[in-house]
């Protein structure tokens with residue numbers, strides 16, 4: 472071992488993203504991306520973008536984007552912080568808010584990046600177990616802690632909690648920062664943004680990656696009290712002043728302006744989700760009650776891993792987690808109607824014929 476090796480920051484388990492095939496012809500239902508294109512205004516702004524302006528640095532405060540988000544969410548611009556996807560925003564929140572030395576809390580089954588950031592920043596953490604139906608138990612969050620983060624709706628379970636739940640957690644945790652990761656809130660569930668007036672220790676994180684069809688642009692944001700946003704900005708300006716590039720600012724702002732397209736796209740996905748859930752249940756799957764753009768499903772007779780592999784042979788990609796408690800589940804992103812029909816047809820080929828089984 473070289474002398475300097477021991478001084479390198481090593482992370483044993485970095486985050487593993489869903490497989491990104493180079494072949495665009497595959498049916499990609501493994502990363503909760505939106506199957507529809509971004510809003511027409513985004514496409515137009517991209518076409519009209521003045522390439523020569525790229526010689527300049529982007530706007531330091533990303534005002535154009537922040538103002539649109541603030542207007543849409545009916546909060547002050549000084550309550551909004553934007554980043555390179557919500558991953559950047561949440562990572563920045565961990566660095567800024569979780570410095571007490573006490574363990575932070577998040578569920579055992581949740582977005583698998585939380586423990587990675589905690590490891591990266593040397594933040595101790597504890598992971599209370601979801602109950603046997605994969606619901607978060609609020610009593611687990613009543614104990615002394617260094618901060619709390621949970622996803623609502625949760626991933627990969629797809630299950631949402633109500634505002635009464637979040638309010639209860641906040642009431643029991645007034646001395647720490649509570650982050651609610653609302654990556655999927657636009658597909659169902661009630662946003663905690665309405666609680667911000669009452670709780671100055673609440674941070675609500677959202678993203679353009681799922682409901683706004685802009686995963687590739689990398690735009691995410693959080694809304695919180697001015698004081699908390701100020702703290703985040705101080706940390707950000709001590710690390711990388713220009714996180715938001717010109718295109719992310721411009722196209723992100725255009726996306727927010729087009730509310731009609733936004734709600735239309737969400738409605739289509741919810742309708743397809745309802746249809747897909749019925750189809751999967753007829754095929755012998757049990758699906759959690761989804762408030763997201765994906766279904767979390769387990770089959771009564773065939774192992775999830777086997778289904779996953781057989782779908783992959785047919786160029787249909789879904790997500791399987793080799794993790795205790797959820798290794799017999801598949802996380803299936805809601806695609807277009809056509810993609811979901813393709814999935815259902817493939818499953819009909821793959822799954823054992825019930826009549827044969829029963830003799």
Ligand SMILES: *Cc1c(COP(=O)(O)O)cnc(C)c1O
Nearest residue numbers: 556557558582622654678680691
């Ligand atoms: C997708 C996702 C994110 C991060 O998305 P970005 O593309 O970085 O905005 C954060 N949290 C959860 C629960 C997610 O599913």
